[in-house]
């Protein structure tokens with residue numbers, strides 16, 4: 001019987017733990033968000049975890065540089081609380097992390113096509129992401145990344161912020177994904193006008209989960225900022241109406257879910 005523990009910490013932030021190795025993706029734990037009131041960015045709930053209490057992280061992965069994903073205040077607090085923690089992300093983020101005070105020797109630049117071996121039987125495969133569009137620099141390095149965790153018998157995909165693109169489906173198809181964590185906030189002209197880049201919506205996330213054959217699909221990016229959300233009801237409806245039997249897990253902020261991979265009881 002194989003298992004992995006996942007804690008949801010808000011927006012797209014999660015902490016994953018397996019085989020004694022613990023990592024966080026996009027921890028955004030600042031109570032006063034960048035922008036913040038009186039702007040449109042009003043958190044729906046306070047951070048469920050204090051970054052200063054994250055004392056045993058081995059790795060933090062950042063998907064892109066937007067302030068609700070790369071939160072320098074949170075990351076500096078983690079660097080201090082978890083002295084053995086490495087910080088990794090797209091090259092743009094790696095440079096920002098160093099500028100923001102994370103020691104350069106603890107920062108790794110990741111790119112699609114180059115696997116990143118870690119402890120605990122984990123290999124991280126950086127995946128391209130289309131946060132409204134795919135942006136690649138002159139050296140072919142993606143500005144936005146998702147991550148595929150090939151973790152000693154359990155495969156977990158964290159999409160970061162992305163649309164569904166045929167090239168993404170092709171990149172994911174070779175893997176048998178046990179848990180796929182997908183943004184579902186969608187996009188529209190009126191958010192674009194306010195410089196809010198879009199992602200896949202609930203319908204597209206449901207289709208992707210079914211098309212890839214994910215065991216569980218986990219929606220993200222729907223509950224923290226209601227100005228950039230399409231809610232959760234549509235996602236459940238899509239699965240119920242069109243993909244009956246597709247398993248899913250909807251997190252509450254701060255909740256820990258233990259995924260167990262077994263056919264036996």
Ligand SMILES: Nc1ccn([C@@H]2O[C@H](COP(=O)(O)O)[C@@H](O)[C@H]2O)c(=O)n1
Pocket residue numbers: 033034035036041066067068069161195196197198
């Ligand atoms: N507190 C925040 C959160 C987000 N933004 C900006 O919104 C845009 C979209 O954010 P994503 O989650 O889709 O990456 C992006 O430009 C963020 O910087 C913000 O200003 N304040």
